[in-house]
Amino acid sequence: MRDQNELKRWIESKCPLLWSLLNTKARRTLPEGLIKYIDFGSPSEIETGRNNLMSLERYLTELQTLCGWKTVSDNYRRDLSGVDSVDRVAELCCEIALCASLGTICGRLQLHPPTGKGTYSDCCFYLNGFEIYGEAKRYVDPWPHIEKPGDVLNEKVAYIRSITEKASGDKPHDAARARSMDLRRKLRDVHRQFPEKSLNILFIFHSSYGETQKYITQALFGNSNFFRTHDDFVF
Numbered sequence: 001m002r003d004q005n006e007l008k009r010w011i012e013s014k015c016p017l018l019w020s021l022l023n024t025k026a027r028r029t030l031p032e033g034l035i036k037y038i039d040f041g042s043p044s045e046i047e048t049g050r051n052n053l054m055s056l057e058r059y060l061t062e063l064q065t066l067c068g069w070k071t072v073s074d075n076y077r078r079d080l081s082g083v084d085s086v087d088r089v090a091e092l093c094c095e096i097a098l099c100a101s102l103g104t105i106c107g108r109l110q111l112h113p114p115t116g117k118g119t120y121s122d123c124c125f126y127l128n129g130f131e132i133y134g135e136a137k138r139y140v141d142p143w144p145h146i147e148k149p150g151d152v153l154n155e156k157v158a159y160i161r162s163i164t165e166k167a168s169g170d171k172p173h174d175a176a177r178a179r180s181m182d183l184r185r186k187l188r189d190v191h192r193q194f195p196e197k198s199l200n201i202l203f204i205f206h207s208s209y210g211e212t213q214k215y216i217t218q219a220l221f222g223n224s225n226f227f228r229t230h231d232d233f234v235f
Contacts, residue, residue, distance in 0.1 A: 002039055004030055004035070007035060007038065007039055010038070010050075011053075014050070014053070014054055015053055015054060015056070016057075018080065021072070021081070022077070022081050023081040025081065026082070031081060032083075032084050032085070033084050033087075033089045034089060037052075037086050037089040038050050038053055040086075052090075053089075053093075055097070056096060059101075060076075062100040063099060063109075066107075066109050071111060075111045076092070087138075087140065090138060091136075091138045094136050094205045095122050098123070098134065099122060102123060102134060105125075105127075106125045106126055108125065109124070109125050110123060110125075116196070117192055119192050121134060121135050121193055121195070122134055122135050122136050131198065132198075132199045132200070132201060133199065133200045134202075135200070135201075135202050135203065136203045136204075136205065137202065137204050138206075139186060139205070139207075140206075140207045140208075141207060141208035141212075143158075143161055143209075143210070144158075144159055158176040160174070160175045161175055161176040161177075162175045162178045163178060164224075164226065165180070165181050179208070179215040179219075180218035180223065180226075183206075187202075187219060204216060214226050214227075222234065
């Protein structure tokens with residue numbers, strides 16, 4: 001791992017807007033998630049992390065143009081200053097990229113509008129006269145497990161995956177559980193991130209070596225639709 005001062009200089013040089021968003025504590029001691037995102041793993045993983053962070057800088061710049069410095073700071077300073085994992089950095093990258101992209105297309109954007117349920121959507125944008133609420137979710141598929149030096153496995157790793165859940169609902173003994181089961185569980189309460197009686201769009205970022213579209217289709221429309229298209233879904 002590089003010296004923190006070197007990492008700080010890199011962020012300040014390559015991502016000045018991101019650096020300015022970090023609070024005093026985070027500038028003094030970089031949050032763990034940010035350090036791991038740009039300085040852990042293989043050389044290619046480190047390069048990818050740094051390229052992604054520079055992309056985040058560009059999206060933050062677009063948000064600043066759309067919404068103003070104060071709005072961007074009020075909405076993201078605390079989150080960016082407290083990132084405690086690589087996954088949390090990636091989640092924020094997805095959210096900020098989505099908001100900036102929608103704002104660029106629509107020209108009018110609200111960050112973290114209240115839903116009336118004690119929660120907030122990621123954004124609200126306006127398209128053809130319609131008010132639309134947007135929410136980004138990022139889910140990483142943990143299968144197949146890719147063993148790395150130092151890994152300690154507590155159980156046998158399954159290198160095959162079930163297409164659908166068993167009728168009994170039991171976890172298979174010799175295969176990874178169907179991905180749709182995990183996605184369905186994660187998506188069950190997403191409706192709480194949207195207001196009632198509004199136009200809502202859920203944007204799913206799903207990193208997987210498998211059939212992402214089929215997994216999501218199955219999670220949303222039922223197990224029998226894994227091999228089907230929207231023209232012949234079975235409900």
